[in-house]
Amino acid sequence: MSNRNSNTEVSQSNTIVQMEKKIEDLSVQSAQASEIALSTILKAVNSKDNYSLAHAQRVCDFSLMIGEELGLSQIELSKLRLTAMYHDIGKIEIPEYILTKPSRLNEEEYFIIRKHPLLSSQILKNFDQLKDLAEFVKHHHERFDGKGYPNGLSGESIPLFSRILFIADSFDTMTSSRIYQKGLSFDVALHSLIKGSGTQFDPELVQYFVKRFKEEQHQTAA
């Protein structure tokens, strides 16, 4: 090969490396911009109910415990983190009086609040890099026995991340104190998850969560 040819090849390969780097930078910038937009929406929801931000952070922690027990890869865990963090952002479209109502919701209000998984998934679909997560968010209130919403999916036809989220979300909802309820103790809530295994929740995932949560409780107490 002549020197001239080999120089041209080196320069072409440098250009390709530079282009790949630029594309990578753009995609990192775009992912960051998406996350800023989503966290702004989450903060807006939080300004209505003074609950959703801390709830999302705890749901995130609980979901990651299950994900780690399952041995998910770092990439999968970071997708799970985003899914958990933004699972309820559709509540931005739910009237504040429903989100903060101190008494039981009536039938019409309940119908409206049940739209939030679909609304969250519609928001996520607008972000190129996060649209894969829209499906997981959409199904985070499906029950293992098929009696959940919005589609009444059952068993493993419910996406794995949605089954994880439902456990993490329910556990945090049970243990959180709100104006209208005093949160349950961790032990009572764990028992409730076990009781709902196979009907509400994926039994295998509940086992992973209970095991990991108890381990962390022991570590904190030690």
Ligand SMILES: [Fe+2]
């Ligand atoms: Fe939800």
